[in-house]
Structures are given as C-alpha cells and as structure tokens.
Amino acid sequence: MNGYGDVAIVGYGMARFSRGECSDHSLYELAVTSTAEMLNELDIRRDGIDALIVSTTDGRAYTASILADMLGIRARVVQRVESMCSSGASALMTAYTYIASGLCDTALVIGFDAYDSGMLLGWDVARGDARHPAHWAAMYAKRHMQEFGTRREQLAMVAVKNRSNALGNEKAYFHNSRVISVDDVINSRPVVEPLRLYDCSIACNGAASLLLASADRAKGICREPVWIKGIGSSSVGASISNIDLARMDATIDAARQAYRMSGVEPRMVDTAQVHDSFTILEVMAYEDLGFVRKGEGGYAAEGKVSIPAINTDGGVLGRGHSSGATGVAQVVEIARQLMHRAGSRQVRDCSIGLVHNMAAAGTHAGVIILSNQQ
Amino acid sequence: MNGYGDVAIVGYGMARFSRGECSDHSLYELAVTSTAEMLNELDIRRDGIDALIVSTTDGRAYTASILADMLGIRARVVQRVESMCSSGASALMTAYTYIASGLCDTALVIGFDAYDSGMLLGWDVARGDARHPAHWAAMYAKRHMQEFGTRREQLAMVAVKNRSNALGNEKAYFHNSRVISVDDVINSRPVVEPLRLYDCSIACNGAASLLLASADRAKGICREPVWIKGIGSSSVGASISNIDLARMDATIDAARQAYRMSGVEPRMVDTAQVHDSFTILEVMAYEDLGFVRKGEGGYAAEGKVSIPAINTDGGVLGRGHSSGATGVAQVVEIARQLMHRAGSRQVRDCSIGLVHNMAAAGTHAGVIILSNQQ
Numbered sequence: 051m052n053g054y055g056d057v058a059i060v061g062y063g064m065a066r067f068s069r070g071e072c073s074d075h076s077l078y079e080l081a082v083t084s085t086a087e088m089l090n091e092l093d094i095r096r097d098g099i100d101a102l103i104v105s106t107t108d109g110r111a112y113t114a115s116i117l118a119d120m121l122g123i124r125a126r127v128v129q130r131v132e133s134m135c136s137s138g139a140s141a142l143m144t145a146y147t148y149i150a151s152g153l154c155d156t157a158l159v160i161g162f163d164a165y166d167s168g169m170l171l172g173w174d175v176a177r178g179d180a181r182h183p184a185h186w187a188a189m190y191a192k193r194h195m196q197e198f199g200t201r202r203e204q205l206a207m208v209a210v211k212n213r214s215n216a217l218g219n220e221k222a223y224f225h226n227s228r229v230i231s232v233d234d235v236i237n238s239r240p241v242v243e244p245l246r247l248y249d250c251s252i253a254c255n256g257a258a259s260l261l262l263a264s265a266d267r268a269k270g271i272c273r274e275p276v277w278i279k280g281i282g283s284s285s286v287g288a289s290i291s292n293i294d295l296a297r298m299d300a301t302i303d304a305a306r307q308a309y310r311m312s313g314v315e316p317r318m319v320d321t322a323q324v325h326d327s328f329t330i331l332e333v334m335a336y337e338d339l340g341f342v343r344k345g346e347g348g349y350a351a352e353g354k355v356s357i358p359a360i361n362t363d364g365g366v367l368g369r370g371h372s373s374g375a376t377g378v379a380q381v382v383e384i385a386r387q388l389m390h391r392a393g394s395r396q397v398r399d400c401s402i403g404l405v406h407n408m409a410a411a412g413t414h415a416g417v418i419i420l421s422n423q424q
Numbered sequence: 425m426n427g428y429g430d431v432a433i434v435g436y437g438m439a440r441f442s443r444g445e446c447s448d449h450s451l452y453e454l455a456v457t458s459t460a461e462m463l464n465e466l467d468i469r470r471d472g473i474d475a476l477i478v479s480t481t482d483g484r485a486y487t488a489s490i491l492a493d494m495l496g497i498r499a500r501v502v503q504r505v506e507s508m509c510s511s512g513a514s515a516l517m518t519a520y521t522y523i524a525s526g527l528c529d530t531a532l533v534i535g536f537d538a539y540d541s542g543m544l545l546g547w548d549v550a551r552g553d554a555r556h557p558a559h560w561a562a563m564y565a566k567r568h569m570q571e572f573g574t575r576r577e578q579l580a581m582v583a584v585k586n587r588s589n590a591l592g593n594e595k596a597y598f599h600n601s602r603v604i605s606v607d608d609v610i611n612s613r614p615v616v617e618p619l620r621l622y623d624c625s626i627a628c629n630g631a632a633s634l635l636l637a638s639a640d641r642a643k644g645i646c647r648e649p650v651w652i653k654g655i656g657s658s659s660v661g662a663s664i665s666n667i668d669l670a671r672m673d674a675t676i677d678a679a680r681q682a683y684r685m686s687g688v689e690p691r692m693v694d695t696a697q698v699h700d701s702f703t704i705l706e707v708m709a710y711e712d713l714g715f716v717r718k719g720e721g722g723y724a725a726e727g728k729v730s731i732p733a734i735n736t737d738g739g740v741l742g743r744g745h746s747s748g749a750t751g752v753a754q755v756v757e758i759a760r761q762l763m764h765r766a767g768s769r770q771v772r773d774c775s776i777g778l779v780h781n782m783a784a785a786g787t788h789a790g791v792i793i794l795s796n797q798q
Contacts, residue, residue, distance in 0.1 A: 055525070109483025109484065109485075110483065111481045111483075111508045111747075112507065112783065112784055113506075114506075114507060115659060115661070115784065118659060118661060119661040124659060124660070126656075126658050126678075126681070127514070127517065127659075128507060128657075128659040128788055129505050129506065129507045129511075129514040130507065131503050131505055132485060132486075132487075132488075132503065132504040133486065133489065133503045133504065134485045134486040134489070137503075140503040143501065143527070144503070144505075144518055146525070146527075147522050147524075147527055148521050150524075150525035150526070150527075151429070151520070151521040151524035151525040153520075153521055153524075281527060283501045283502075284500050285489060285492060285498060285499055285502040286498070287489070287493040303500070304500075307500070373485075409486065409489070410489065413489060414489055414502055
C-alpha cells in the first residue's frame, strides 16, 4: 500500500539575501552558513541526517556531495534537484517523498543560488524579447487590466506592502531600504510597460535551509514541528504559446491537489507565501490559489477583499529572488509563523500556512500546505 | 505510517551510445528518441504520466520541463536530479519515492548526457593530478594488487568480457568493435599505471529511459513488470583523503541497505550491473557487493569463483559512459533480463537482478535490487 507518511519541518535556517560579487567559494559558504546555524540549534547529530537534497540552478556537478562534505554530514541520499525558480518547492517535495516512502527518517534541504543577470527562457526562441521574464509578466499584467479592470495602483500596492514587510526581516535584501509609496512604484524606471522597476523582484545571492523528519523522529528534534499536510505540483509545459494569460493553470492545478490532499480549504489558510517575482503574479496568485474570486485580485491588493497574511517576510519582491533558494525561503517563513517565532511580523493565532512557488512564466508550480497540528 | 509501496518498472528505452559532435539540439533529441520508442510500445497515454525525473549532469536549467514539452507529456512533478555519475540511480530512487509515498502513480525517468572530456573532481584541489578519475582508479588498482595479489591479467579479463558482451548489444558504443584479448588490454596505451586505455571506459553521448508505476497501475501497462525490491544509497563524502583504498565503503553500505530492504542475499542474485568505469572497480564491486569474499575479486574475474552474470550488455566499459544516462541504462539491462527480453544475451532462469551505480571515486553509491516477482 502506498500512503502518506506524516512528515514535519523541524528546523530552518537562512542566510542574508544580498547582491554583489559571489565567488564559488562564498556561494557554498552562504549555503553552509544558513545550514550550520540551524543544525547548531537542533538536537540532532550530523550523522543522523539521512538525506541531503540541494536546490540550486548553479550548473556545476556534485554540489550536494560537496556541501555534505563541507557540513560534515554523512547523508545516504545526496542529490541536487532543479526546476529553475521552483527548484525549492521541488526539493522540498522530494525530501518529503524520501521520508513518506519510508526510505529516510530525516532530510535536509538546502536552497542556494548566486545572483545572475536574470534567467532567460532559452527554450522558446520563438518568443523573441519575451524570453525575458519581465516580458511575459507584462503580458499577464496587460491582460488582467483589460479583462478585470485591474488598476496600475493596485499592482503598485503589492510592492509597497512587500517592501514594507521586508523592512522587518533582517535577512531580506531590502531590509535596510526605506518605505516606498505607490507613487514611487509608478514613477520608478520603466521595464516593460505597464511594469516598472519596483514591480520586479531583484535577482540576488541567497541561501535557506530546512530540516524535515518523520513523525517518529520529529518530536525528539523539535518541540513545535510544523507538518506538511498537502502537496501539489503541476506543469503546463515549457511553452506559454497556448495558455490563457488571465489565469495561471499550473498554479490552479497544484493548489487543487494540495487542498484535496490536506483537506484544507482556501478560507482556512492564515498566512501564505506566494510567488511574487512580479507584482502582477501576487495579484493573480490571490485568485488562482482560491483566496478570492477570479478578477478580484486587484481589490484584494487594495485591502477591499479579505485574504490571508501574504508574504509577511517581504516575499520575492522584498526578500530578493535567488532562484534555488526562493522556494526554500518561502517555507522557512511559513515554518517560523506556524511555530510562532516570527517576532515583530508574527501573524496572530495562525495554524495553517501555504507556500506557492513557480518557475518560468508560471509553467511549473508547487503548492505546499503546512499546519502546526499533526 | 511510512511504508514501502510496491513500485514496478513497466517499460524501458535506450538510444545508441556514441561519440562525436552533439549539439544541444541533438542531445535533447537523444533523450526524446530513447523515450518515445518506449512510450509508443506501452499502453499508456502521455497525459497519464505523473512525474518526469531527468538525470543529467548537463548544467542548463529547466531541462526536465523542456523535455516534457518535447515529448508532449503533462507530468505534474517535473524535475532534474543530479549526483554526477550516479545521477541515474539517484533519479530512479527519487521516482520510486514519488510513487511509494503515494504522491504519484507513474514516473518517467530519462537519463542523458553529452560526451565531455572527462569530469574532473573539482572540489578537492589538494589532490592535484588525482583530480582525474583515472588517477584514483589507479590508486585503487595498486592497492588491490599489493594487498590481495590481484594480477594485471585479472583486471584485463574484465575489459575482455565486457567488450565482448558489448558486441551483442546494438546500443553499445563498442557494438561494432572487435573481440579484444588480454594482451590487447595490457599493451594498450598507458593512462595511469597500472591502468591502460582499455581498462578505462569512454565518455560518450547516450540516453536511456524507464517508466515506473505503482502496483495498481503496473499490470495495466505491462504484462511482465519488474519490481523494485530493495534500494540502498550511501555517501562517504566528496573527499577520498580518509578512505581505505582496499574497499568502497559507500558501495558496501548501500548494498547492505538494499539487501536488508529486499530480503535478498548476494548468492540469490542472478545478474548484476556493476559500475565498471574502470576494470578495477568491477573487481572490487564483486567483493563489496558480497558476491565473493574480500580479496577474491581477481579470481572471480578469471572465472575461478562463481558469481552472477555481470554487465551482460557490456557494462560501462562496453556500452560507454554517459554520466547521467549510465545508471538508467544499467537498470534498463536488468529490466530486459528479468522480463526475459534480452535476446542473444539472455541470462537463463533469472529472476533477481542488482544494479550498482557510483560517482566520483566511489564516494557516492546507489544499489537497487529488482525481481520479476512482486
């Protein structure tokens, strides 16, 4: 019989998201820093970690084994998982399956990446300039504005909120930045109309780590484990040529799977991390994750429709986008919230959280539902 | 409860292993060829494949999604898995866990890689010239010869056998080659003493594919499914500086796990694929997989100690070494044997097979035990 074994998140760590020169050496160092901090706080021996799943788009081989060596970990399963900007969710799901299948009792997930100048969608040359993510995001934005009357200001409010949240997160790229206004966003440098610079996330160096454990092991490692209740993953193919720009089909499908597996309904979610690499994507995520009806995303951004607490740590727009680290960092924030360790940004009485991680024009999406109740 | 759900291999495909120019385009084409052939023969719709796990050391991002698109597959889980030369075993294990955990019912594994000039062990600069795989293989060989009296001729016999087996495998790199003798091996060009050119595998382009399914789905897709009974994975870290060169610890540990999970003992194995990227590694694998006692590997290579039928398709030495494809191709051969579809190289009455896939000086190993009995 195949069955879902209970799997918990029992620890998390994170390095500062930043930009600037990042040599091979310092890139690995980021990953080690993020992980060592976590392990030092947990009641687990380094030879008690069964699997190391590394999430990165960095192209070099054997990264996972090299990191295991640097950390002094003798994991049995040591591998890298990659699905571009959704690598983090893919790695977490893979770690989950290694435990749920019974092959492992514990799994360490490390997501990291170096700043690069923006990944091109190199597989679809037919797209021309639209190979750059900002182009497809702009297509989404135009379509949403046309079809649902979403206003420029509503998009800007997403950036204002997430940059403001980042001020309270000492690991965020924009932690030491300033409060920005709707006008600041609208008047920032044009990228691809209607999107401006502040509508776009910044690519940066970053690392985040998670430790997962089976039900049998979780409570011995952490007093307040956070449980993985639902997992969804969906792909609509690498080409966007046939998709409806008013909806993110992979997100809708992944969310449906995760809600069904967990028994959670959208209205039960207290806090969510959504993949806001561009402001428009957060607006669409509100709708496609079921928090509001299709077309209401702009109003939710304005605060006129009630939704869960979204991107409390700054999200991709405020924390910065480090491809392999992003999905892992999203789960870190939800784990902190559900363990009630989020400090000044703690969401009150929260018990259910959701993570939404995407890649490449939304063509792949992972949705993970977590709870502090087993 | 975490538990092992039954998982079967229900189909396999393989492209010709070859060398020469391999553009990006033809590299993907290899992977598609290997997979399309398999899918066309099976009773499965392309929208019935839940996961696509790609094994390659090729550094580009989003490969798995690109291949899904090229194949017209809408898998939910789409990711690349990499652990250098053992990527194939890692991908197979990952596909297994997605099914055994209950998240997926079917999973496609595609391993592929382009020829490169030999992967350097770039993480350990302290090794100097020993960064090249032939150097550590030579260290293993010298140590084995010193400690156990293994003779040069015994190593050569591994190459003679595997190159001979490759003549019967139309997908092998050395299919159109000729019979070689022990003298040919010993007199071939020196690489690193005591190893000569014919002791070393050749890096080449290649692709291999497998379809896995849950017990519920397997029999609807294939009349003779082959069951994954045992899985072992072990890592001794990326650095070989502290290891005993007389034994491959990761292999010993991975084999122990796989035997324990499956209830199979070494003497019950009818046929095995062992990671013979160098002749000495096959000799050591005989010992470290438990087919013979430590030190008897050379005698087994001579035929003086009974062992299972090894590397019936030519192994890495005869089939060629294509990093991401190698582990997958090994499983393809065992699946063919256990389905009794191996033609002229069929092992009689075989029901249990073993796959042994390694990376980087044996620092990571995967062992998989398969059976045609559920």
